[in-house]
Amino acid sequence: MAPPRSQRKRALNCTGALVAAVGLGVTCWYLWKNYTGEAEGEQRLSREEAAESKCVVVTPSVCDVQNMVHWEMLINSDQEDIVFLVAPGCHDRFSSEVLSLVDEQFKYKAINCETVDGIWYCVKSLMKQQLYVIPSEVSNGIPNDIARYVQDIGQWRTREDILVAFPV
Amino acid sequence: MSQRVLREYRRLVAAGGAANESNLHPTDPADLTHWEATLEGPQGTPYEGHSFPLRVTVPDKYPTLPPSVCFPKRTMPHPNVKWDTGEVCLDTLAGGWTPVMDLQYAVMAVRRLLAEPNPESPLNLELAALSRLGDHKAYDGIIKYRLAHSSIK
Numbered sequence: 507m508a509p510p511r512s513q514r515k516r517a518l519n520c521t522g523a524l525v526a527a528v529g530l531g532v533t534c535w536y537l538w539k540n541y542t543g544e545a546e547g548e549q550r551l552s553r554e555e556a557a558e559s560k561c562v563v564v565t566p567s568v569c570d571v572q573n574m575v576h577w578e579m580l581i582n583s584d585q586e587d588i589v590f591l592v593a594p595g596c597h598d599r600f601s602s603e604v605l606s607l608v609d610e611q612f613k614y615k616a617i618n619c620e621t622v623d624g625i626w627y628c629v630k631s632l633m634k635q636q637l638y639v640i641p642s643e644v645s646n647g648i649p650n651d652i653a654r655y656v657q658d659i660g661q662w663r664t665r666e667d668i669l670v671a672f673p674v
Numbered sequence: 675m676s677q678r679v680l681r682e683y684r685r686l687v688a689a690g691g692a693a694n695e696s697n698l699h700p701t702d703p704a705d706l707t708h709w710e711a712t713l714e715g716p717q718g719t720p721y722e723g724h725s726f727p728l729r730v731t732v733p734d735k736y737p738t739l740p741p742s743v744c745f746p747k748r749t750m751p752h753p754n755v756k757w758d759t760g761e762v763c764l765d766t767l768a769g770g771w772t773p774v775m776d777l778q779y780a781v782m783a784v785r786r787l788l789a790e791p792n793p794e795s796p797l798n799l800e801l802a803a804l805s806r807l808g809d810h811k812a813y814d815g816i817i818k819y820r821l822a823h824s825s826i827k
Contacts, residue, residue, distance in 0.1 A: 589819060591812075614815075614818050614819050614822040615819070616815075617815030618815060620810070621807060623807055624804055624809030624811075627804050628800070628816055631798075631800035631804075632816070632819070
């Protein structure tokens with residue numbers, strides 16, 4: 507004997523509710539997965555950005571922005587792959603204003619160069635991805651062959667350019 | 675294996691640690707073709723305070739042919755050492771070799787090279803250029819940077 511009509515209707519309602527619940531669950535899972543996937547992607551991106559190696563040529567204007575950029579914080583970070591090539595004439599100032607605030611274990615990240623040619627040999631030896639320099643403050647500007655040793659050259663013209671590259 | 679290298683091994687063992695400043699020893703005493711040594715960075719150089727493993731390979735025709743030596747790759751920043759491979763360019767271990775020299779002499783020649791680089795036969799062009807340029811601060815700075823950086827990685 508067939509079940510009464512009210513029982514069939516109740517069974518249909520249960521099935522419908524079950525399908526709706528499963529559908530809602532799948533939708534929630536899909537949305538959650540997409541959200542966390544994007545977050546992972548962002549984390550991966552920030553790690554890649556953090557891993558980009560940098561070389562900064564320290565000239566007078568680079569010293570001038572110390573109060574805003576706080577170079578010592580970049581040097582003291584073991585997450586930052588960064589090296590500072592200190593141009594002739596800037597050794598004492600960079601040492602007193604920046605290196606005096608740097609942990610002893612990270613001071614190797616600042617290399618004093620006694621000659622401008624020495625700066626460029628250091629750049630070639632280090633082969634960092636990003637080179638930052640103010641060409642007008644280095645005699646004879648950037649040698650033509652430097653582009654072969656770095657992936658990108660950030661040529662700063664003003665102090666504002668420095669603050670854009672290293673936002674506070 | 676030549677009797678000569680066997681004699682050198684016995685002599686080193688008999689002499690003990692004091693006479694074997696660089697701790698030159700075979701990787702496996704049953705195979706005297708592969709040796710290891712540890713070089714202490716010479717005082718007054720940017721290598722001071724660091725220790726460097728050195729691998730020594732003895733050819734079949736030793737001592738007619740010199741041993742070959744190399745540092746582990748990317749551990750030795752030096753004008754006469756190729757950074758990416760650890761290959762060493764040293765006249766003593768090429769045309770300047772004579773069979774009266776031995777493995778310990780070869781190792782000490784490499785240690786002397788740390789204090790007295792020869793920028794005229796470079797394998798690290800940039801460090802050799804800094805040495806020729808006389809930019810001692812940059813030269814020392816690059817070496818210290820490499821040593822600190824490679825120890826962190």
